[in-house]
Amino acid sequence: MTNDAEYIKEFVLEGHENLDRIEALLLLLEKDPRSPETLADVFRAFHTIKGTSRMFDFRRVEKLSHAAEDLLSRLRDGQAVLSTDNVNWLLRVVGTLRQRLAGIEKAGAEEPGEDDPVFLNTPAPPTDPGPTSGIAENTLRVNVTVLDRLMAEVGELVLTRNRVLQWSTGRGDPEIALRSQQLNGITTEIQHQVMQMRLQPIGQAWNKVPRLVRDLCAHLGKKARVVMEGADTELDKSILEAIRDPLTHLVRNALDHGIEPPDLRARLGKPAEGTVSLRAEHESGWVLLEITDDGAGIDPARLRERAIQKGLHSAEEAGRLEDRDAVALVFRSGFSTAEKVTEVSGRGIGLDVVKDNIEKVGGAIEILSAPGRGTTFQIRIPLTLSIVPTLIVSDGQTDFAIPQTHVIELVRLGGERAAHVEWMEDAAVFRLRGRLLPLVFLRQALRREPPPRSASTAQTLVVLRAGARPFGLVVHRAKDTEEIVEKPLGRHFKGLPFYEGASILGDGRVVPILDVMGLAESAHVISALERTHRLAPAAAPAPPAEKREVLLLVAGVDDSRAAIPLDRVDRVEEISTAAIERVGGREMIQYRGELLPLHRLSNLLKERRVRPRSTPASEPMEALPVVVCRDARNRRGLVVHRILEMVDTAPGDRRPGSRHGVAGTIIARGRITEILDLDVLFEPLPSSGGPS
């Protein structure tokens, strides 16, 4: 029966109201434990809950509130003095009652079960963690700090997962690859679930509004109904908490200043019952909230007058204010239009506090009002509270923010350290503790300037994590750290890879927030594939086996590295230097009845390093390893210094190559290694076979 459902809803709402009241009173009691009025108030509130729950036959609620009432009657009669233990116990009862109410609201009936009699009978904090043990519960309360910690740990898990994935690809062991892909999937799912856990429907902040409006109407002698739209719109828990009070305040405001008394409304030709509507919807990373009343609206003339009275504006200035600017004066501190401070809205909290609270979580509020027709407050808040600790860096001209989650360390370049920057054609790398770090020059990447070959000016290297691997971002200066609230950029920035958002610093300046992944990608430090993989991990299954490529890792004379796709390798031979013949300036050997043209690795890829990595082998070797490669028509021999190993790579490991003859690069054995593009390197065909 719908009537029953409505009564139950009313019961739940009223129950929550009473519990709110009890909580507030208990805090008062902690300061003044003997106050007979306060004790009586708490007693009455529990008594009300007990009485109504008995009507509905909600036995567990009744029993719990009865136990509380018992304790309170003893306290009230002076048989005992309220102790901290008592207060804690009462707060636990309140918490448990809330759970019961939530269950009743959901199911329309009380969940079966017994509450722990020890918990009920002993007015002391039980030592077990909760009274609900052993009872089937669909929901449980989790402290938000626990959730936050969990979130942070998940972040670490993701990073560890990335490291494991990178390590396992280098192993070429299918068993390890399979297990790490499983780890990958599970990690992604956990990450998703933890984010989900923090999302709550806005209805949770709204569910007290109908009751509030009812009470206010009774108090003010007005009539109003509440209309809600989009109560299931979800947003982050912390945002929800942050807007709860502003919301309540705006509703109070609408009732107090907006909706007119019924007789006046009748005279104005409006329905006697006013309407307060709450609306919420998602819009690309934001939640839009509207609180509208069909009341009197705000008269800009009155606000101008008031601004003059308050000395905020001269008469002339006030006269020049646009209507909407005049209406927006309500957000100024200490600006109240109520004729007298009323009991309902005027408690020293003004709309300026509402505005502050909303802006604190990165939101914005605006007011639209039509005199005689009503007022709408429009609130725009981010879906998740993204207060991000960032590092502010400068490229010499503009400041940028980098989320600190990406920052591994800062290294000062310049002086001797600048010599550690090595160049491979247009690509720069920095050797940091034996590890090669690809470099991106911020200024040049953004402004499309050629990179500075001589790093003479003092610069700072920000070592960043992009996906699984680090890279170095060269900035002019690292300035400061600052906690910022991330705000989305407009659609004109959609095609740009460099920025993930923007923020407003404490001094009002706008700073763009660098998209570390995008920056790395645009500078070819990571491949677009890896980025997509990371951004949509759930959608990316383990790469099918045939997509993986096995590479043969070889070393040149100076320990330079190269990789050859294994499917192009016929065999690996060792040849005697004495067997090499010179035909038309080209080295060849007799191999299996044919002439095999030889190419030396060190000649194919011209040396691009500033200094050799190690002393070249000075003595000529008697035997040389040759990798016999084939294409559709011919075989070629690639003379290398050493054959190292085979590595198994996924497409995501590859980055685009930066020069002719290189199909891409991978990181193998901690070094950037170029994958040879044999089709390009071996063309054009040597003309050695021409008529002689």
Add this chain to the structure above:
Amino acid sequence: MKHRCGFYIGDFFFSVPLESVREVLKKAVVAPVPGTPPTVAGLLNLRGAIVTVLDIRSRLGLAPKPSAEPGALLLLDDGDESVGLSIDRVGDVVGVEEGSFEPLPETLRGPARSLIQGAYKLPDRLMLALDLDAVLDAERSMAEGSEK
């Protein structure tokens, strides 16, 4: 009778429908953002919200405004967003009759053409109708801007 908001960029006397203008800012500080096409002047802190500011001067064949100086802006209605348009100064709101509109004069050539729908004949001068769709079109403004 429709109302149009007139404004100046260089020698151009433009206008847009009054209802497309959310606000006029006389002195706004725009933070430049490197890596954006010349048609994006930067970002504006509008009462705590971040607004993209466009500069069509490069599309008109004019030099972009030096971003360090505060300048006048029209805040245009772009659906869910507000977008700023950097202008030299705002003019009057002019009531125009449909009959006074003429398509683009043949004599007008050059880069500005793609941004202008036509002109309204005012008693003393011509008032150009800026093509807002062309101005706000993110892809086109990127493409034409990057040709510079």
